[in-house]
Amino acid sequence: MAMTKDVVVIGAGVIGCAVGYELARRGFRCVNVDRAPTAGYGSTSSSSTIVRAHYSTRDGVAMAYEGFSYWRHWAEYLETTDAGGLARFVNCGFLSLESHDDAIGRRVRQHYLTVGVEHEILDARQLADRLPFCDLRRFGPPKRPEAPDFFNEPPVDDRLEGIFTPGAGYINDAQLTAYNLQRAAERLGGQFLFGHEVTDIVKEGGRTAGVRFADGGVCWAPVVVNVTGPHSAAVNRLAGVADTMRVTTRPMRHEVHVVPSPAGVDFEQAGCPTMDSDLGIYFRPQAGNMIMVGSLDPPCDPPDWCDDPDRVDHQVTEPQFQLQVFRLARRIPALPIPRTPLGVADLYDVSSDWLPIYDRSDLPGFYMAVGTSGNQFKNAAVAGHLMAELISACENGLDHDGEPLQIRGRFTGQAIDVGFFSRLRDPVASSSSVMG
């Protein structure tokens, strides 16, 4: 098989599909190639899909705030209907539970004011009214359940407060978002090739010339974009650019669990995505009056690096289930705890500073949208727009490394400095976890 295109996007997860759609909107002849059988089959399928603006940097907040509008106007953005239905944005807000001495929380509030993110500060009494089934005293810093005092140590009688952002929420179906973007791209001439693994980046005359597949076939294209999620480092090595980056990427395994709501609590109605840094967890409502719970990777938990993404164990484990669910049970004392773990296990593509890399590379024509660090589902469409603008500008001669591209958000008009996401940045000190 041999074909010729303007651009090959490697990967058809939610971000790869968004890049494909945004390129098709600009008239590029683009193909997304994926070794999987269908769109959104990679780490996208396991996403907790939380849409929040809570990031430690101004650029992170601005980008995520812009993302709210894409989800709110999903059908209009796609300019198409999909026989399989459209993903739904559950706009129930996002709550960050914080202690009065939370330095990151204070910084985030400042960014909210700068960017204009609508938010409310909830004091202890307002929080208790909203979450009567929660124990809102301080338990932190996070501990592991094997600590002898894990269940019995009395919490500090110092109540948490909350920052609530009403424009936030979650998406009901992660994989469907990728299908929706695929259909929208196809309507504009975008093509998708599944079951095709890229095994080489073809180069000619010192620049990208296309990709080679495992079966020997080639797709010729002057531009190739690496959007392979947890395989990003491997594909950057194929291109020969891995050693030219200051910020690098590495796969890390994560589990997300699901438990029933306590009897008499309608968490689907009463709850919203909640970040609980006091206990080192996040949780959100899940269809069927369930609660989904993930980890914020507190320092007491060793990271589960997985250097070969093809050997990841997708089964959830009892120890990790207990770790996350027992922590949640401290916040929600009436939480029923099933004996059998239920949930998903998948890989984050973690960058050196937990912020994404949306950039060109040292190989002309080779670009990357990688290092999404468990926190870029919400930004998929913004990233698609950003990458398409970046590719157009660089292919028209912009020296992005020297004079970084500045763009404006399509909906909010917010300035986004694309250089902030450079592979050549010094890792950002304020970001060191999935919160970004």
Ligand SMILES: Cc1cc2nc3c(=O)[nH]c(=O)nc-3n(C[C@H](O)[C@H](O)[C@H](O)COP(=O)(O)OP(=O)(O)OC[C@H]3O[C@@H](n4cnc5c(N)ncnc54)[C@H](O)[C@@H]3O)c2cc1C
């Ligand atoms: C457990 C978990 C929870 C998360 N929760 C949230 C959340 O609440 N909010 C949020 O904003 N983000 C969250 N994220 C992050 C978010 O889901 C990801 O950033 C996003 O889905 C990544 O999309 P992607 O398209 O870049 O990658 P992927 O969805 O991983 O897609 C990459 C694709 O590349 C393909 N591929 C790889 N190598 C090759 C090759 N050599 N040839 C061809 N194809 C290849 C794969 O088959 C795959 O389909 C979470 C992630 C995980 C794992």
